[in-house]
Structure formats: C-alpha cells, structure tokens
Amino acid sequence: MPAFSRRDFxxxxxxxxxxxxxxxxxxxxxxSRELAKIGLITDLHVDIIHDGADRLEAFxxxxxxxxxxxxxxxxxxxxxxxxxxxxxxxxNQAHPHAFHxxxxxxxxxxxxxxxxxxxxxxxxxxxxxxxxxxxxxxLDGNDTGxxxxxxGYPSYIGPEQQTWLIEQLEQAGKPVLIASHQPIAGIYTIxxxxxxxxxxxxxxxxxxxxxxxHAHVDQHIRVGxxxxxxxxxxxxxxxxxKLAHQSLSAELHQEYPSLQFTCPYxxxxxxxxxxxxxxxxxxxxxxxxxxxxxxxxxxxxAILSEEEQKRYLNPQISDxxxxx
Numbered sequence: 001m002p003a004f005s006r007r008d009f010x011x012x013x014x015x016x017x018x019x020x021x022x023x024x025x026x027x028x029x030x031x032s033r034e035l036a037k038i039g040l041i042t043d044l045h046v047d048i049i050h051d052g053a054d055r056l057e058a059f060x061x062x063x064x065x066x067x068x069x070x071x072x073x074x075x076x077x078x079x080x081x082x083x084x085x086x087x088x089x090x091x092n093q094a095h096p097h098a099f100h101x102x103x104x105x106x107x108x109x110x111x112x113x114x115x116x117x118x119x120x121x122x123x124x125x126x127x128x129x130x131x132x133x134x135x136x137x138x139l140d141g142n143d144t145g146x147x148x149x150x151x152g153y154p155s156y157i158g159p160e161q162q163t164w165l166i167e168q169l170e171q172a173g174k175p176v177l178i179a180s181h182q183p184i185a186g187i188y189t190i191x192x193x194x195x196x197x198x199x200x201x202x203x204x205x206x207x208x209x210x211x212x213x214h215a216h217v218d219q220h221i222r223v224g225x226x227x228x229x230x231x232x233x234x235x236x237x238x239x240x241x242k243l244a245h246q247s248l249s250a251e252l253h254q255e256y257p258s259l260q261f262t263c264p265y266x267x268x269x270x271x272x273x274x275x276x277x278x279x280x281x282x283x284x285x286x287x288x289x290x291x292x293x294x295x296x297x298x299x300x301x302a303i304l305s306e307e308e309q310k311r312y313l314n315p316q317i318s319d320x321x322x323x324x
Contacts, residue, residue: 025205029175030277034133039063039095041270042074042181042213043233045105046087048258050248052078053087055234055268060094066272070131071095074213074231075103075181080111080119092121099129102140103181103213104153113142126161128168134208134275135174137165141182141214146191155182156191162199169203175275176203178210185228187215200226208275208282218286219312220320229284232317234269236262239296247293263296265289265315286317 041059046052063071073091077100078084092098100120107116117125125140139157146156157165157180169176178200182190185197200207201224209227216233244260246253253259267289274283297309304313 026175026208027277027280029173029206030133031174032133033278035278036131036133036275037066037068038131038177038273038275039066039068039071039270040074040211040231040273041072041234041268042231043076043103043216043235044073044078045076045233045235046078046084047105047108048256048262049235049264050252050256050259052235053090056087056091058268059234059270060090062270063095063272068095068272070097070099070129070136072099072101072136072179074179074211075101076105076213076233077103077120079106079109080116081109085119088120097129097131099136099138099179101138101179101181101213102142104142104155107142113140126164130174131177133174133277135168135172135176137168137176137178139165139178139180139184141180141190148191155189157184157196162195165196165199169199169206172203172206175208176206177208177273180210180212182214183212183228183230184210185223185226186219186221186230187217197224197226200224209273211273217312218314218316218318231271232269232286232315233265236264237296237313237315238262239299239301243296243299243301245294245299247291263294263299264292266292269315269317271317281321284318284320286319288317289315291315 044052044056078087100122102116102125113125127138129136141157142154143156143158144154145158184193204225207226209229211229211231213231215230216237217230218232219230221228238261240261246260269287269289271284271286296313297306
C-alpha cells in the first residue's frame with residue numbers, strides 16, 4: 001500500500017456518506033432473477049504479513065459455507081516465487097470460478113506482469129467474465145506510459161485498455177461489476193482517474209459497482225452516477241518507516257522485517273457481495289477485527305485527521321444493505 005496525501009483524502013471525504021444504490025435503470029439489465037454472491041478478499045500481502053496463509057484459509061473456509069458464484073482476490077496477493085506457489089494454487093483450486101486481479105506488489109522481486117498472469121493462471125491481465133446474472137470486468141491499473149507519472153509503481157489505465165473497456169460496456173447486456181486493484185475514484189487513485197470515471201459515467205446505467213483494494217481503507221464514494229467501494233486489506237494498514245514499531249514477537253519481526261511498518265489486524269478481513277435482483281438490493285457483508293498493538297492513531301499517524309481515521313481507517317469492512 002503506497003502513501004497518499006491528505007488533500008487526496010479530503011477530496012473524497014465530503015461525499016463518503018452517500019448510500020450505495022441499485023437504480024431502476026440498472027435493474028432492468030438483469031436477464032434473470034438469479035441471486036449473485038461473490039466472495040472478495042484483497043491485499044493479503046503474504047510476503048509481508050506473518051500469517052498470510054492462515055488469513056487466506058479463514059476466507060476460504062467461510063466461502064465454502066456461503067457457496068458464492070465466484071471468488072475474487074483483488075491484488076497484492078503473493079509474489080509468484082516458488083515458496084508461494086502452493087498458496088496461489090490453494091486459492092485457484094478452492095472454487096471453479098476463482099479470479100485474480102493484478103496488484104502492484106505482485107510484481108515485486110522483478111517479476112513481469114506476464115509472469116504473474118501465468119503463475120496466477122489468469123486468462124489475461126484485464127478480462128471479462130460471465131457470472132450468470134452479472135458481467136465482471138477486471139481492469140489492470142499497472143499500465144506504463146502515464147504522462148503524469150510521479151515515479152514509483154505504475155498506476156495507470158492506458159489507451160488500449162480504455163478502448164477495450166468501452167467496447168465491453170457498449171456490448172454488455174447484463175449489469176456490470178467493475179473490479180480493479182488501484183482505485184479509480186477516492187483515496188490514492190490511478191494517475192488518470194478522470195478519464196476512467198468519465199468512461200464509467202457514460203455507462204452508469206449498466207454499472208452496479210466499481211470496487212477496488214490498494215488503499216487499505218473502508219470507504220464508499222459516488223462519482224458521476226457510479227458507486228465506488230474501497231475494500232479493506234485482509235491483513236494490515238501501512239504506516240511507514242517513520243512510525244516503525246514492534247507489535248508482535250521479536251522472532252516474527254526478524255523473519256518478516258516489513259511488519260514493523262504496519263499495524264496488523266488481529267483477524268483476516270474479507271467480504272461477501274450479494275446482488276439480489278428480486279429485492280433490488282445489494283448487500284456487502286464484511287468481517288470485523290481489532291488492531292494487534294497500537295493503532296495508527298495511537299502511533300501519531302498524521303496523514304489523516306483523528307476524525308477521518310476514526311471513520312475510515314479501522315480494522316473492518318463495513319456491512320451495507322441497500323434497497324433500490
């Protein structure tokens with residue numbers, strides 16, 4: 001998770017209390033009354049957190065009980081080195097429809113996007129999938145060539161992918177779920193958020209929700225008629241080198257040196273997204289946890305105000321139940 005500016009946050013906080021909604025214009029695109037349930041997890045960061053495999057297992061055990069139509073891991077999952085291949089396969093084999101999204105940290109260690117796509121078993125770095133009642137469009141926010149790049153990890157959706165996105169939305173005959181790792185709106189967006197927001201707003205009547213990970217916060221905003229939902233990390237909030245501390249044993253910190261830059265969550269966070277066209281209702285059922293050791297606020301984290309941290313920077317994924 002990269003840092004983001006207070007200004008970035010304040011641009012979104014004024015609209016963060018708006019409710020999600022499934023408008024009538026979107027409901028009419030349902031071709032059946034089939035209930036859609038999708039299990040969501042993001043930012044596991046198995047190469048940073050000490051118990052990533054256990055956190056994934058908690059998610060998969062819960063999903064086995066819930067029987068969703070699909071599972072989606074939304075990026076920053078695992079570097080595809082030899083030590084992580086069994087964990088990647090565990091996710092892939094947990095469900096007939098287990099989907100990956102490329103996170104920026106999945107390419108750490110010098111791996112290319114193509115190598116990660118192959119190791120994850122993805123059909124492509126961005127793609128469409130039919131989930132019965134809805135259409136899933138997965139985007140890749142790791143394009144290079146951004147004219148406004150400030151260095152660091154690429155965070156951009158380029159012209160080729162934009163053309164593909166427009167074509168998919170034009171052809172879509174079902175409600176669409178947009179999924180990306182990097183946010184398209186809100187905190188710490190891609191370099192060209194306005195371009196992509198404008199595309200999605202043109203097709204807002206078809207779009208149920210645009211959901212992302214990356215920022216490790218629990219927030220919803222609405223821009224241009226489209227709902228954007230930030231899904232919190234399964235594992236931690238990153239506070240950086242200036243707030244380095246030990247919240248776990250010395251042995252764990254020695255084995256996982258980047259842990260000192262995080263505030264870990266005690267239990268894994270993940271969510272179930274349920275889309276009910278009969279009731280015209282969209283539900284997000286999230287997990288709640290607590291901090292291991294001090295919270296960012298207790299450490300003196302200052303990028304967000306105390307009020308903002310209490311509202312959005314918590315070890316939880318909020319439940320949401322909305323009727324159109």
